[in-house]
Amino acid sequence: MKTKNKSKLMSHMILSGKAPSLPSLGSHFQIPDLFLAPKLPARRARTPLAVRPLTQMEIGGLDSDGREFRNADEMWREEVGDGDHQKKSQWYNKGINYWEGVEATVDGVLGGYGHVNEADIKASEEFLNTILPERFPDAGRGRHLVALDCGSGIGRVTKNLLIRYFNEVDLLEPVSHFLESARVNLAPENLMVSELHKAANFYCVPLQEFTPDAERYDVIWVQWCIGHLADDDFISFFKRAQAGLKPGGLFVLKENIAKTGFVLDKEDKSITRSDSYFKELFNQCGLYIYKMKDQKGFPDELFAVKMYALTTEMPRxxxxxxxxxxxxxxxxxxxxxxxxxxxxxxxxx
Incomplete structure (x- = not known):
């Protein structure tokens, strides 16, 4: 879990919703110059040109040390370079190295906030129950449902939620000791579900390198992991993963939300995006919001969390x-x- 107040500056900016200030234009234009300038002939007033509002990617953000960035492009150029494959690999390796130092427990994967597990699962289940009857009305009557749990960690979401609703769940996790723990947690003898429900495959592969089997999944669940992907890899992942959805299938994305712009966590190499930032990326992925809902019941010091159900077809x-x-x-x-x-x-x- 991510707290909002890693530094005093970061806390102030996020809690106030204030966008980082832009650099000063300098003192080349001074007020006295207005009185010294020659008087120009009057001109007919013109209708001002419409100014395009800044997108969330163009709005500034900050990092966990309190440093401000003018926009997301500036931050990404510094963190992963511009076409610099070595620098981007370093970004991803540092993220994995961080999680390799975390214990494979619920409290570990939730950043010391293991007590929010129940509220998290409860809200996710309520959200899922608004989707499944509409998208898969024949579920439980012969339709074999399959899900992919992305950034599955120790199998927390699969064990407490997904495996009760899906006949098969595949787990995707780049941190090997998390995935080994998931194998144990999801062994048949440790599950309280019928033999018709099982954890099927365990993939120790990073999101940005994963390509699913064609039309395997009814739901691809992505929770608290997409922040590790740079924007271009975010888009590439969802475009590839669309081929893994069955007809009528969809994505569920559950993530931390910044109030505006973005917040970069330099420790684990991840980014918390705003709701509008996410929506711009969804557009670029060719995805549409089918439903969305806010997470309730989390401590105030944590980032807000949203759930998005995303489809590849335009809503009616x-x-x-x-x-x-x-x-x-x-x-x-x-x-x-x-x-x-x-x-x-x-x-x-």
Missing amino acids: QEKDFIIIRGLLYTAKIRGSDFVTAKAPRKYRS
């Missing part, structure tokens, strides 16, 4: 709105009366 409401907008645009071109329509709730920003 958005399709309908695009069709209506197109018809209205056509009507306007033809000289018909143009009636504005209120847009439905956006599922994809």
Whole structure:
């Protein structure tokens, strides 16, 4: 688990929601110059050009030492380089090295916050129960459900949640001693489920290097691990993983959320992104938000946590709105009366 207050500056910035300040423009333009400048002929006022608002990737962020970055690109260039494969490998190796020094227990994988395990599983189960009946109405009546647990650690989420709803669960985890612990925790004799439910495969592979078997999974569950991926690898992973979904399958992403921009953790080499930052990445992955929900019941000192259900197909409401907008645009071109329509709730920003 990630706390919000690794430093006084970081705590202030996150809790206040204040974006990091931009560098000063300097003193080349001074107020007295206004009075010394020659008077120019009056010009007809012009309508100001529309200014494109900054995206969350262009908004500044900071690291766990309190250092500010102007935008995400500046941070990523410094951390993983620009096409520098060696530097990017160092980023990922440092992240794995950090977790290799953590004990393979619930308290260890939750960063000393093992007591939030129950609240985490409860909220995840409630979220899952809003999805499964809608997406897989034939579950339990002959449909064999398969899930992938990404960043599975010691199998905490699989054992407490996924294996009760899915016939097979594959585990993906790059830290070998976590995965070995998961094998023990998920051995048939240690599970209180029927023989129709099992942990099937254990992959000791990093997310950025994993390619799933085609159309194997109904749900790919990604929790508290995607922050270790640089933006380009985030996009590449989800694009590859889409091929691993069965028709109608979806992703569930559960992650820490920064109030604005991003926060870089220099100790474990991970980034906490804002909700808007995530949504920009979802767009680039070709994913749509099917449902989302906030995690409740966590201590105040922890980052906020959100759950996203992501699909590869556009939601029907958005399709309908695009069709209506197109018809209205056509009507306007033809000289018909143009009636504005209120847009439905956006599922994809």
